[in-house]
Ligand SMILES: Nc1nc2c(c(=O)[nH]1)N[C@H]1C(S)=C(S)[C@@H](COP(=O)(O)O)O[C@H]1N2
């Protein structure tokens with residue numbers, strides 16, 4: 001008996017992983033009560049042949065394949081909208097056509113892992129995340145005004161021109177990562193843009209230290225938290241509504257790595273990335289790094305702007321039942337981003353010549369406020385691991401590039417897995433854990449399918 005497959009294999013894995021396994025593996029009966037029938041490790045010749053056909057080659061390490069996990073060869077980038085089949089590629093001035101649109105209004109686009117192969121992410125490949133409308137390009141960048149007010153002794157209103165003159169410029173290579181990066185890996189689906197791993201990039205940012213400007217303003221002892229504001233109009237067009245305004249505890253704000261920046265990779269900050277001037281706060285959700293920055297409000301209590309509170313940028317304190325109604329008392333702000341490692345070469349679905357026995361890998365790893373202690377890679381579904389060579393960061397909040405060479409015994413279908421461990425010992429899990437309604441903190445191991453021969 002064969003049932004017609006109406007849903008995509010990805011959807012089926014989301015909804016009914018056992019049945020998906022049965023379909024992918026060509027198991028004869030979906031309703032068999034023999035628990036071993038259809039288990040990957042116990043596949044007979046017919047099932048294995050069907051699976052091999054599905055992924056395009058023999059699977060030398062089939063016995064190790066975890067049940068219920070969609071093969072990397074079948075995993076696709078998330079479509080922009082449920083109605084659309086397959087990825088929608090970005091068409092935006094100055095941007096690489098390989099970026100994938102994951103939201104159209106507001107415009108959101110991610111960078112597939114293989115386009116993050118540069119040590120410094122070029123402007124053309126840097127992901128885009130907007131919550132509101134994209135403002136018009138500023139005509140006189142140096143006349144742009146930024147206010148520092150609230151719990152300060154001297155309220156400041158500086159133009160960008162003054163900022164450049166009064167404070168010492170510094171350049172830092174830092175990761176900017178959306179708080180929702182990895183959201184698409186949650187089951188059941190979490191609300192929001194369905195990022196895979198591409199809501200991140202690492203650029204050279206030039207600007208002045210936030211702390212230098214704060215010193216000039218004189219922060220009062222009553223200061224507790226900040227509120228960051230940008231000039232982008234609300235999607236509704238209502239001039240009174242703020243698009244997004246998040247902030248950080250004053251201790252984080254004072255970190256000397258935080259910058260008010262006007263240049264990215266040595267170029268004037270592009271409008272789409274918040275030009276002429278934005279904040280860059282390393283290691284924390286990208287949403288605190290306000291684009292089109294026009295105000296830093298120093299507050300005597302936690303901030304309450306749009307994007308703060310409820311389940312926005314917040315994770316469960318005690319694990320909750322996935323998909324359940326949230327208990328609002330059980331949430332805390334997502335602060336440091338979790339460890340993530342990605343394979344940037346080869347790309348998912350790469351075919352290599354028959355007889356290839358060694359594969360060279362390149363990747364990147366980063367870990368929010370922490371550093372990357374190690375990266376390990378596996379070609380046999382996690383049975384054995386090889387330690388990668390991890391480079392040192394250029395400066396704090398930089399990502400760490402890594403390389404590794406792995407050996408494969410025969411031709412066939414392989415999945416290369418990467419698993420990062422941070423400086424505190426936290427390691428990437430197999431699947432996204434600690435489910436929360438808006439899907440923060442999803443950092444499962446990254447996998448790419450490679451077909452040899
Ligand atoms: N003013 C403003 N700043 C913003 C946003 C926004 O919508 N408006 N989005 C934030 C979010 S959620 C992220 S992840 C980053 C994205 O920066 P990018 O578009 O330059 O990649 O900007 C942040 N700063």
Ligand SMILES: [Mo]
Nearest residue numbers: 178179286287
């Ligand atoms: Mo974000």
